[in-house]
Amino acid sequence: MFCHLRPVRRLCPGRIFPYWFLYSRALSGAEAVNALRPFYFAVHPDFFGQHPREREVNENSLKRLSAYLENLQKPGFKSLKPTQLMFYVRETDQNSSDGQEHFSTSGFRAVTFTLHTRDLLSTVLYILNSCSLSTEHIQSLNTNVHSQPLKEATRISDRPIKWDKSYYSFTGFKDPDEDLEQVWRMETTLTSWLDNNGKSAVKKLKNSLPLRKELDRLKDELSHQLQLSDIRWQRSWGIAHRCSQLHSLGRLAQQNLESLKNAKGCTIIFTDRSGMSAVGHVMLGTMDVHHHWTKLFERLPSYFDLQRRLMLLEDQISYLLGGIQVVYIEELQPVLTLEEYYSLLDVFYNRLLKSRIPFHPRSLRGLQMILNSDRYAPSLHELGHFNIPILCDPANLQWFILTKAQQARENMKRKEELKVIENELMQASTKKFSLEKFYKEPSVSSIQMVDCCKRLLEQSLPYLQGMHLCISHFYSVMQDGDLCIPWNWKNEEAIK
Secondary structure, eight states: OOEEEOOOTTTOHHHHSOGGGGGOOOOOHHHHHHHTHHHHHHHOGGGGTTOHHHHHHHHHHHHHHHHHHHHHTSTTOOOOOOEEEEEEEEEEETTOTTSOOEEEEEEEEEEEEEEOOSSHHHHHHHHHHHTTOOOGGGGGGOTTOOSSOHHHHTTSOSSOEEEOHHHHHHHOOOOHHHHHHHHHHOOOOHHHHHHHHHHHHHHHHHHHHHHHHHHHHHHHHHHHHHTOSEEEESSOOOHHHHHHHHHHHHHHHHHOHHHHGGGTTOEEEEESSOEEBTTSOEEEETTSOHHHHHHHHHHHHHHHHHHHHHHHHHHHHHHHTTTOEEOOOTTTSOOOBHHHHHHHHHHHHHHHHHHOOOOOTTTTTTOEEEEESSOSSOEEOTTSOEEEETTOOHHHHHHHHHHHHHHHHHHHHHHHHHHHHHHHHHHHHHHHTTOSEEEEOTTSOHHHHHHHHHHHTTSOOGGGTTOEEEEESSOEEOTTSOEEEETTOOOHHHHO
16 A cells, blocks of 8 residues: 555666676676776776876876775775765777777767766776767676576566655655755755865874974975975975975985085986986976986986977977977876977977968967877867977867967957966955965866855855965865865855
């Protein structure tokens, strides 16, 4: 008397997951990683070398996904908070004749989804389905599929029994549909997240203050001793890690001060590999030993010579292209060594010399371009600079630049206006919320930052007083107490 039959298409398990999933055993951690290989292939940061913004988003999301998968495997876990993730997924051609996936000319697409699954298998399937990736290979991983044949399993009615609400009221059992709908409706809001995480962030920040002072002291001492322009870090390493790196550089300065004096006036960046960057910064690989660092400092005079030749090459390219300026934008381009960047410029310059594209001298002054090695068609960035492939057809290049020149100037003007507005809003936000530090990740654009700050200034957020706030693409409390919030954070009114 408590049940009736009716179509419930949205909640039908067979429409959410394949029917064999209902009769399969749980995946092991290793099998889950193997099952997600198509996903990792589509989002791995190494494939986004020419797209730093998308690369950083994927790196951050993969870290959070890894933590989610690890927690699922912990014995005795009860439930996990819904976790929203964003990935840039490479478009692939899965119908190629050789059976291999190929990188599509369309590039990549943004995918956002919220994990609220309770086991590895459903998590894997949900991720693959969210990214429109095939799940056929997963059935082969489940060697202990229930003895009931698949053919029989697929006979499950597409019109499952739906118990009336009175059944759950009478028995006291939980309505699974209500639980699922509640999860679907659940979305983190800025105020609720700060309520849940504000105290933890304050505690971490307080604990990190002595190390932060030590970091500032070490940085100032080394900058003064070596007469450096700046000391920076490519990645978001913790304060303790950064102090350790500066201590290591300090010990090297005691042992071999003369060699390190070659870096006078330079910016030192701690990163993944040693060398000189495309813009002339000294890169110290954090995994390299002192011997490698010493050799780098000793070779700096030859790097300076190569840098001068590189700048001359940029000027020659600019002359051939009507005065357009060749630039390297750290936030938008992959981290290239000086040698790698010089090689790109040299290839492009030689192609220009052969084609002799007729541009009127100085007709494109004030415009900017960056070189890409992974594209074959030029494009105009929203910030106003041209993305020019080194293997671009010269005739197409001339036509594209001339037809887009006016739009490029308008974009550049808009960029400068946005930057002024962004700085004003950041200062206003810092003052209103009494922030100790307010910054954004490089992957957050000025348009996104302006939108974020405007909405922040309409809020009352006492938890932010004295905090370090970073605008990012996700919610997180960093190990030293910095608060990360997504630029497109939601409030209660927006969700309602």
